Amino acid sequence: MTLAEAGSPSEAPAAPAVSGIGTTRIKAAIAVVLIVAFAALPLIDSDQFTISLGTTLLITGIATTSLHLIIRTGHVSLAHAAFMGLGAYASVIAVVSYRLPYPVAILLAFLAPAAVALVVGPLLLRLSGKYFVLVTFLLGEIIRLVFVSWQSFTGGSNGIFGIPVPYAFLESPIAFFYFALGFALVCIGFVARLLQSEIGRSIDAIREDPRLAECSGIPVLRVKVTMFVIACGLAGISGALFGSFVRYIDPTSFSIIQSLNFVVMNIVGGMHQLIGPIVGTLFFVILPEFLRGYVELQRVFFGVSLILVMAFLPGGIIELVARLRRLLGRGREASA
Template identity: 45%
Template structure:
């Protein structure tokens, strides 16, 4: 399965770079949010959104080379378990454990990447899904290290960021850093090679693009970033278990990108806001929460098949049509 299959019969679009002004506005709003909401439920939701935005941007890189992964939760788990075990069992510094978690995820990606990236289409999807379940089963069975199904509790946040507001700003900083890394990568000459591979791997290869090398680099970077998400999420909820890194987590990162839009780095950011925040905000209507959530997804896919990123273009077209009718 390729990205084109996800988008249906729509033609392959050229990816658009992140515009600076909307990004500045979004960062400004995010920065003042705790001053408006205080340490409330809304701040909890905003922290979750920022955490998932990191993982969603990581898998966006894999989408950019035309692959469809269902195993990102495995690398998230490697990062989360590594950092959690180092801080709880060995009392390592939180920052050193975070780096170790990201490095462990990247190393796992570097080992798995040369194998899985030789596969294409449905075989790539099946391999990543199987690998994700294999890693999750390791977390269950390796009880001497991971504590099995009972998981690990008492995972602390860094002392300087232990308050809800402090941890929110920490996660926001990592989300911004991830967006900058991904954005700079994708608008560089390396990003041109990535887009060339997505549009036509054979043509890119014939023009001298080292296709396999580029794919491995992208895959390893994506694994390192999602490993950081795993570490941050573990410190946020103070607990992890094999269930934290199941297939549902991998699928959630995919859905975030599809709903947000696959044609821009804005897609995973907008998708994270929608997919993570909406179910939490609908908790007040507990009897109808998932019905309303499902209805919202259906309407979104019906009227914005290109994702939330297309909303701006839709509004501009409606505005032009209204002016013409007048």
């Protein structure tokens, strides 16, 4: 079985138990805990490495949750990092080459990948399963090759150095951390609100059965394209933040490997709830730091983790919470 087949939400086994954790109170509690934990991080540990790790988590979280929008429609895209790169290059070139103000650069970071997604989306989203995965893989590689070949504009394989921070006060790692936190709250909050709306219920219906959703009056292709455009635009914002944070971008930062990482974070965390990609991001960004002395084993460990989750936790890591709740419920019934 290929990853494309195993990771496709439309083909993955349903995880009804996971939906049990989707109560409003639990979602609100998890959101509050995460927000408070991130907001208090510089107060708990102001070490530059810890702050940088937290900033990386926030930027990656925007990318993985934006991909979640596409996954919820029943597709797995391997071009997401390329769209992130479009946003990064658009914002960096706007600031470095044309001296445009940062708000304009962020707007371009959203619009550039969103415009490309709007052009290719109606064609790509008519495909499904392994065919969609394969074509998005090719699209991602085409965009990366454009970054490499267009040397006069993108710097080619050497990339772009010396990217300035948006504002002088963001030279401080803590200040940039809170800057990224603000963007993460807005972007992830927007995705959460979107999934809770009528259109969110529509994309869940499309994922379960596109033909039945079409018969129910849902404009399937229009909804898919809309989600694809929004997701790619948000990925572009994460790319702009990445460029400002690292102060350097090159094509290797937006390769197929990074797209695959975003997909794996969604699968391991859980594809049926928004908390899934957030948990997956925490797992795959923090855990390598504990394996820093065993770099050779990191890929092996991640591969084993993916196999175990797909075999025993079809709903991702968050399914553990549902299973624990069931066990606790049975224990209370037995004691009663």
